[in-house]
Amino acid sequence: MWFKNLRLYRLTEQWTISAEELNEKLAEFCFNPCGNLDPMRYGFEPPLGRHGSEFVHVTNGYIMVCAKKQEKILPGGVIKEQLEEKVQAIKDAESRPVGRKERDTLKDEIIFSLLPRAFTRSSLDYAYIAPQEGLIVVNSSSAKRAEDLLSKLREALGSLRCLPIAPKNIPTQVMTHWLRESEAPHQFALGEEVELQAAKDGRVVRCKKQDLTASEIRNHLESGMHVSKIALVWKESISCIIDDQVAVKRLKFEDVISDKANERNPESKAEQFDADFAIMAMELKNFITALLAAFGGEAERE
Structure with a gap:
């Protein structure tokens, strides 16, 4: 259940729907398997899967939801x-x-x-709503899949006012500055991966398992290239790749975090899910705050 990607959306109005009301609304748009002539079906599924029956799972005010997509495979x-x-x-x-x-x-x-006669393929999309922070956090590396989930949530609720997080400063310029100065923002350290792009001719250079302070990488910057993706490590506990949309990919929680959930000694799948969710949401709250600060905060909305 630990998220591996983050797409962040800002709620533009206060969240006022109770968990009970949300559960009822999502139940009306629950997932049903594909019929013979359906190329695809998409609907809500209990976050706990077969271990639960509710369409929401609430921990410390955070609300987890899950959508299931099933599609026919036609080569x-x-x-x-x-x-x-x-x-x-x-x-x-x-x-x-x-x-x-x-x-x-x-x-x-x-x-x-x-x-x-076609086979089917299924996938799950998770997201949680953080009313106290005014955020929706979607576990997706794809902007389209994240929007699909939000569209379904909007359909179930009738209205859902939210927008992708927009940083105050231009991400490519900020990340290029970090690399040029060989210095990550407060609480962060540079990882060992970067993707560079050239605006003029479209050249792309990808470096993996590299010292990002090396002169070879600096030479690419001097030739006019900019950073489009970069690896960061936050407080030695979360590592990830940040791209030019401030989307978080290949998110990895170190053992020091996952061990906190295991310290609660969960005795069932439901208790394990609850413990993991509680710890993950708490850590991501601080991580997201630090990440947005690293880009100068959020841009003001008109």
Whole structure:
């Protein structure tokens, strides 16, 4: 359950929905498996999975939700092969070309015929609402998947006013300054990975397991490149990659943090989930505060 990625959204109005009310609203948009002709289904699932029945899990005021996506797997190669066979059959039988519109119709018919026999693939998207901090934290490396979850939450609630976190200072300039000065912001240390980009010609340089203060990297900066991603370590307890949207990727909690949850001696999956969530949310509260401060705080909203 420990988050591996963070996408941060600022609530632009006070959160006033109780956990009980939220649970009822999410239940109306619960996940149902794909039917024979459904290419995809998306809905809410209990965060505890088969170990729970509630659609929210609350710990210390933090509210965890989970959405499940199930989609049919239709290999593009199979569709293409059947389409070409149908097109060739028409050409042979009627001695005429097959136009784009007719090809699209044939493709739709093929997909329709294959859906009932297709395998399914499922995935879970977790997020928690932090009313006291005015944040929604989504465990996703993809902006689209995060927005999918928020859209479903907005559909269930009727309204959800939130915006992606916008830092006061331009992230690429801030991160480039850290690298150029070989000095991370307060409470942070530079990691061993960086991605550099050149605005003029689109060049990209990726360095892994490297000393980021090395002269070779400095030479890239002198040639006009800027930082688009950089590895940071926070208080020797959380390591991650920060990108130019201030999205947090490859988030890793060191043992010193996860051990705190185990100290509670949980006796069930539900208790373990609760302990992990409580510790994670507490640590991320301080981490997110420090991260935003490192970029000069948040930009003022109009």
